[in-house]
Amino acid sequence: MTAGWQRVVVFGVCGGVLSCGGLARPAAAAEDPPTISQASAGPRPGEAIGIDLLNYERKPGVDLVAESPVFAAPIRMDDPAGDTDGEGVKAPIPASAKPGSYPLTARARGKVVARDTIDVQPPKRPSIEVDGDGARRPGTTVDLFFDDLYPGETGKTFTVHSTAFTSPVRLAHDKDSWNNARTFNAFDVPLPHTLRDGTYAVWVTDADGERKAATRLNVRSARPGDDDYLGKATSPAFFRKEGHLFNARVEGFTIAAGRTVYVRWQDANPDPGEEGRMTATSPAFQAPARLKSDLVKGHEGDDPIFWGPARVKPGLKPGSYPVTVVSHRGRVKKTGYLTVTQGTARDDGEDGLPTALGVGAGTGAFALVAAVAVLLVRRRRRPSLS
Structure with a gap:
C-alpha cells in the first residue's frame, strides 16, 4: 500500500532491538527506561x-x-x-x-x-489515489485506493470512473486494514495499450451516483531518455523448423511458395502488453503471422523473443517480398525480405538456402574425390621404368 495509507512511526528512546539513524545498536542495557x-x-x-x-x-x-x-x-x-x-x-x-x-x-x-x-490530526476529506508516482505507461495496470475516513461517511459501495479505463471499476472494502476501517481498493486495473498520452480525470461515486472524491492520472508513452524508450528491435528473421529460433536469418532466406515459414522478432524493451498482439505482415503471406512471446528462448537470447508461423501463398510469383513488424504502438517499424521460389519442399534447405546450392556443393565435392581416386589408380597401374 502506498505511503500515507499506513504509516509506521516509532516514538521514544531508541533501545533494545530498535535502531537510530539506520545503524544497528547493541541490546538495551538493563537500566534503559521503558x-x-x-x-x-x-x-x-x-x-x-x-x-x-x-x-x-x-x-x-x-x-x-x-x-x-x-x-x-x-x-x-x-x-x-x-x-x-x-x-x-x-x-x-x-x-x-x-x-x-x-x-x-x-x-x-x-x-x-x-x-x-x-x-x-485533523480529519481529511475522502480521497482517491492511484498507486505510484509519475506517469503510467499505456498497456500497464494500476492500483486504486479510496480513503473514506471522515466524520459522517457510512457508504459501502463505491465505483471509480475514468476514460482511461475500459469500464467503471468497483472498489472492494479492505478488511485487512487494522488501523483504518474506511479504506476501499482495486488492484491490477488495466490501461489499454491504445490509450493516448494525456491527463485523465479519475473520480469516485457512491451507490447513489454522488461524486465523493477525484484525482488525475497522467499517461505517457516512453520517450527518448527513458529506460524503456522504443527498445532495441531487430529486423524480422526467418527459419524453417518450429522452435529453431537461433537458426533464423535476416538476409538471404529462401522459401518455396505454399510452404510455411517462421518469423522471429527481438526487442530489448517491448511495450507493456505487446506479448499478446505482435504480428508480422507480408504480401507473401496468406494471413498475418501472430508472434507469441517465448520466455525461455527470450531468456537464452537475452532480449525478449517473439515468433510464429506464416503460410506463403501457393502459386506465388517468385521474387523478394517484404515482411514487416510494427511495435511500440506504431513508433517502431522494421522490414525484412523473404525470397520466394517456385517448386516443392526439396527446393528449400533447412536454413532457407536453395537445396540446389547444397546439391551442387555436394556434387562438386564428390567429383573432386572421384577425380583424385582415378588419378591414384592410374598412377598405380603405370608400368615401372626400372
Whole structure:
C-alpha cells in the first residue's frame, strides 16, 4: 500500500532491538527506561494506532494498560483480540476526538511505567489515489485506493470512473486494514495499450451516483531518455523448423511458395502488453503471422523473443517480398525480405538456402574425390621404368 495509507512511526528512546539513524545498536542495557512505541502515529479521528511497551519485562498476572484522555476506555496491552500482528495492540481513536496532543501513559499495577503523547490530526476529506508516482505507461495496470475516513461517511459501495479505463471499476472494502476501517481498493486495473498520452480525470461515486472524491492520472508513452524508450528491435528473421529460433536469418532466406515459414522478432524493451498482439505482415503471406512471446528462448537470447508461423501463398510469383513488424504502438517499424521460389519442399534447405546450392556443393565435392581416386589408380597401374 502506498505511503500515507499506513504509516509506521516509532516514538521514544531508541533501545533494545530498535535502531537510530539506520545503524544497528547493541541490546538495551538493563537500566534503559521503558518506552512506548506507536504504529500509525499521528492518527485522524476514527483511525487506530498500535501501541507497545519496550524495555519492560512483563510479569505473569500483572495487568499492563495504556491510558489516555483520547481513548474511550483504557487499553489492555496484553489483549489477544487487539493484536495487530507486529505493530503492538490496537488502540482506537474515537471519531469524535478533536485534533490536538493527548498524554499517553502505560501502567502496571496502577503505577506509571512510561509516558508519551498522542498527536491527533485533523480529519481529511475522502480521497482517491492511484498507486505510484509519475506517469503510467499505456498497456500497464494500476492500483486504486479510496480513503473514506471522515466524520459522517457510512457508504459501502463505491465505483471509480475514468476514460482511461475500459469500464467503471468497483472498489472492494479492505478488511485487512487494522488501523483504518474506511479504506476501499482495486488492484491490477488495466490501461489499454491504445490509450493516448494525456491527463485523465479519475473520480469516485457512491451507490447513489454522488461524486465523493477525484484525482488525475497522467499517461505517457516512453520517450527518448527513458529506460524503456522504443527498445532495441531487430529486423524480422526467418527459419524453417518450429522452435529453431537461433537458426533464423535476416538476409538471404529462401522459401518455396505454399510452404510455411517462421518469423522471429527481438526487442530489448517491448511495450507493456505487446506479448499478446505482435504480428508480422507480408504480401507473401496468406494471413498475418501472430508472434507469441517465448520466455525461455527470450531468456537464452537475452532480449525478449517473439515468433510464429506464416503460410506463403501457393502459386506465388517468385521474387523478394517484404515482411514487416510494427511495435511500440506504431513508433517502431522494421522490414525484412523473404525470397520466394517456385517448386516443392526439396527446393528449400533447412536454413532457407536453395537445396540446389547444397546439391551442387555436394556434387562438386564428390567429383573432386572421384577425380583424385582415378588419378591414384592410374598412377598405380603405370608400368615401372626400372
